[in-house]
Amino acid sequence: MKSFKLDWLILPLLGIALMMLAWQVSSKTWAKELPTPQKTWEVSKDYVIKPFERRGEMDQGILRFTWYSLVLVAKGYALALLIGTPIGFCLGLSKAFTKTFDPIIQILRPVSPLAWLPLGLVLFLGAGKQASELGALFTIAICSMWPAVLNTAVGVRAVPQDYLNVAKVLKLSRWKTLTKVLIPATLPYMFTGFRLSLGIAWLVIVAAEMLTGRPGVGGFLWQEYNSLIYEHIILCIITIGLVGFVLDRLMSLVESRFKTA
Amino acid sequence: MSHHVDLSNLSKVYSTPKGPAVIVKDFNLRLAKGEFVTLIGHSGCGKSTVLSMLAGLNDITGGAIILAGKELVGAGPDRGVVFQSPSLLPWYTAYQNVMLGVEQVFFTASAAERREIVEYYLTIVGLGESMHKRPAELSQGMRQRVGIARAFALKPKMLLLDEPFGMLDSLTRYELQAVLLKLWRENRITTLMVTHDVDEALYLSDRVVCMTDGPEAEVGEVLEVKFPRPRERQAVLDHPDYYQLREQLITFLEDRAHKHRPAPVPNAPVVTRSPAAEPTNRSAPALVGRV
Numbered sequence: 001m002k003s004f005k006l007d008w009l010i011l012p013l014l015g016i017a018l019m020m021l022a023w024q025v026s027s028k029t030w031a032k033e034l035p036t037p038q039k040t041w042e043v044s045k046d047y048v049i050k051p052f053e054r055r056g057e058m059d060q061g062i063l064r065f066t067w068y069s070l071v072l073v074a075k076g077y078a079l080a081l082l083i084g085t086p087i088g089f090c091l092g093l094s095k096a097f098t099k100t101f102d103p104i105i106q107i108l109r110p111v112s113p114l115a116w117l118p119l120g121l122v123l124f125l126g127a128g129k130q131a132s133e134l135g136a137l138f139t140i141a142i143c144s145m146w147p148a149v150l151n152t153a154v155g156v157r158a159v160p161q162d163y164l165n166v167a168k169v170l171k172l173s174r175w176k177t178l179t180k181v182l183i184p185a186t187l188p189y190m191f192t193g194f195r196l197s198l199g200i201a202w203l204v205i206v207a208a209e210m211l212t213g214r215p216g217v218g219g220f221l222w223q224e225y226n227s228l229i230y231e232h233i234i235l236c237i238i239t240i241g242l243v244g245f246v247l248d249r250l251m252s253l254v255e256s257r258f259k260t261a
Numbered sequence: 262m263s264h265h266v267d268l269s270n271l272s273k274v275y276s277t278p279k280g281p282a283v284i285v286k287d288f289n290l291r292l293a294k295g296e297f298v299t300l301i302g303h304s305g306c307g308k309s310t311v312l313s314m315l316a317g318l319n320d321i322t323g324g325a326i327i328l329a330g331k332e333l334v335g336a337g338p339d340r341g342v343v344f345q346s347p348s349l350l351p352w353y354t355a356y357q358n359v360m361l362g363v364e365q366v367f368f369t370a371s372a373a374e375r376r377e378i379v380e381y382y383l384t385i386v387g388l389g390e391s392m393h394k395r396p397a398e399l400s401q402g403m404r405q406r407v408g409i410a411r412a413f414a415l416k417p418k419m420l421l422l423d424e425p426f427g428m429l430d431s432l433t434r435y436e437l438q439a440v441l442l443k444l445w446r447e448n449r450i451t452t453l454m455v456t457h458d459v460d461e462a463l464y465l466s467d468r469v470v471c472m473t474d475g476p477e478a479e480v481g482e483v484l485e486v487k488f489p490r491p492r493e494r495q496a497v498l499d500h501p502d503y504y505q506l507r508e509q510l511i512t513f514l515e516d517r518a519h520k521h522r523p524a525p526v527p528n529a530p531v532v533t534r535s536p537a538a539e540p541t542n543r544s545a546p547a548l549v550g551r552v
Contacts, residue, residue, distance in 0.1 A: 020492045063433040160345060162346055162348040163350060165316075165318055165342075165344065166348050166350065167346065168317070168318060168343045169316060169318070169336050169338065169340070170316075170338050170361060170362045170415075171336065171337050171338055171365060172361075172365065177470075180350070180361065181350065183354040184350070185350075185352075189481070
């Protein structure tokens with residue numbers, strides 16, 4: 001198809017319109033329990049129009065819930081990067097380290113957040129009221145750190161020999177080699193990993209909140225499912241999708257900044 | 262101590278599944294202080310291996326290198342290296358790239374003194390205006406100028422140049438050869454350069470060392486180049502000995518470098534030669550003919 005003026009705007013809107021149509025038709029025909037778009041809007045508009053209102057523990061504006069979720073994600077994600085990046089460097093720099101830990105990483109990596117969360121809760125049983133938050137953080141961190149770990153390792157291994165030769169000829173100390181050569185050379189790879197990790201962290205938060213019942217988008221979704229308010233499930237899904245999309249775009253911006261360096 | 266640099270019985274052997282591969286065998290070379298020596302040979306003959314052993318970037322399998330009375334162990338900023346690719350860190354400006362080395366060597370100097378050194382050498386190589394640009398904003402020739410400035414700014418005991426102009430177009434190459442010669446004349450740093458450009462070798466060096474083809478590469482022939490210094494390119498080209506030296510080098514590279522190859526059958530190639538077969542002939546007659 002030939003591109004035309006404003007196609008960047010009209011085509012995506014067309015896609016959304018088609019999707020809404022399919023939704024409408026589905027809820028009228030084979031999925032009677034699925035609320036229609038209009039009904040979804042009517043039931044959800046209070047949460048959207050007053051996004052920061054707080055009516056009760058589990059009855060708050062959608063952006064307020066989103067904010068709780070983002071704060072938890074930020075903590076878990078920061079933990080993942082703080083642990084994952086150094087592990088990535090060790091993997092990239094040391095063959096012995098790789099041989100020792102790579103099998104474990106490959107086995108832990110595919111484990112679902114739903115499997116980690118109960119273990120996280122068990123680990124922090126002694127923490128009392130904090131147990132659910134610590135368990136969720138543990139789960140976010142351990143699930144989302146792998147892309148950061150593996151991309152950092154790949155980046156370190158891909159540092160051009162030329163740069164390492166410069167470090168060798170100038171006899172840079174280990175610290176200087178790390179900070180002035182290895183880290184800058186690895187940054188583009190690291191940020192690709194960081195972006196993928198953030199996507200996973202956001203996926204995990206919803207699962208974690210659903211299981212722990214913490215206030216947040218995921219917790220709200222699960223609660224509304226139990227209360228049979230299906231419109232809010234759709235509201236949550238759209239919110240989760242939009243937030244995930246925005247996070248990914250933001251990280252791409254940061255990433256492309258380092259790509260050109 | 263008559264020799265500044267002494268490479269004795271230098272060897273490089275890689276162990277491969279098929280047994281040891283001898284790249285360089287019993288390589289002997291001595292350089293006087295302040296001498297400019299060029300190592301010339303075919304691609305892959307092992308000349309860069311010799312240089313990288315000198316730079317400490319490649320382990321020495323046998324023999325030893327003595328620089329200013331001390332046996333070399335590993336790499337260090339007492340040898341300034343200019344690589345074939347400029348090897349600048351792209352996240353730093355030209356200035357910062359040179360400063361990285363200057364900080365290492367002149368760690369007792371004040372910040373102002375270090376800045377002076379960096380600015381001095383960058384200005385001399387012609388980058389006074391663009392010293393705060395990053396490598397991505399510089400042309401290939403300008404990047405190599407930074408590489409040269411970085412090597413000289415370290416005030417090394419020895420300069421190692423690994424085909425430093427190999428990736429440049431010939432005009433830029435001429436310019437940079439002049440820059441190099443000027444810096445070398447002012448600093449008189451003992452220099453070993455690897456190249457496969459015969460004219461470059463004759464223009465720059467005091468001696469040209471021809472290496473035989475690997476494996477088991479060694480010193481084949483040594484030519485004294487006695488053109489008066491300071492040298493002007495035109496004066497060198499006009500010198501009565503120039504073409505005789507040039508032909509001697511080319512003849513060596515064409516015939517004697519291949520010590521492991523069977524001698525060509527006389528006449529046979531001439532009879533069968535056709536334009537299509539020319540490229541496989543290493544274009545020997547063409548080169549000699551031009552001389």
